[in-house]
Amino acid sequence: MNTEYFSSINEVSKLLDVPAHTLRYWEKQFPTAIKPTTGAGGRRYYRPETVDALRAIRELLYDKGMTLAGVRKLIKEGQFSPSGGVPSEGTVGGVTLPGAQIGVATPPKEWNNAQTDHVIALLKQARGLLAS
Numbered sequence: 001m002n003t004e005y006f007s008s009i010n011e012v013s014k015l016l017d018v019p020a021h022t023l024r025y026w027e028k029q030f031p032t033a034i035k036p037t038t039g040a041g042g043r044r045y046y047r048p049e050t051v052d053a054l055r056a057i058r059e060l061l062y063d064k065g066m067t068l069a070g071v072r073k074l075i076k077e078g079q080f081s082p083s084g085g086v087p088s089e090g091t092v093g094g095v096t097l098p099g100a101q102i103g104v105a106t107p108p109k110e111w112n113n114a115q116t117d118h119v120i121a122l123l124k125q126a127r128g129l130l131a132s
Helices: 009-016 020-029 048-063 068-076 113-131
Strands: 044-046
Touching: 009 020, 009 044, 009 048, 020 044, 020 048, 020 068, 044 048, 048 068
Parallel strands: none
Antiparallel strands: none
16 A cells, blocks of 8 residues: 555644544544545544544534534535535534534624623523522
8 A cells, every 4th residue: 555645643743733543433423434545453544535534523513612413414415515514603514504404503793792691691590490
């Protein structure tokens, strides 16, 4: 196997700033999206397109706040496109996803701190009512 076109798990781990054991876990969670080649002794080698998929998954999980189940659903529904990376906020693979659908709650852009404080006060009041 010519390793000049492949990256080892340690190289990918450093590149993506993700521990190697997490990459192995993601292989089990997303077997259709992450398929490393194994060399002698079972060593994992990642093709560039697999590294792109890992990068997109990392961004969805860490930066966009999605859950493993949410990413799994995108892959299952064919809405996961690692080659294009993860486009602007709220879209994946060119498909726009509402925040509630992917488990990310963001306030509307027009909200200000006073409105946020008001919502927090209402939630605290509700918690107090539920506790009594």
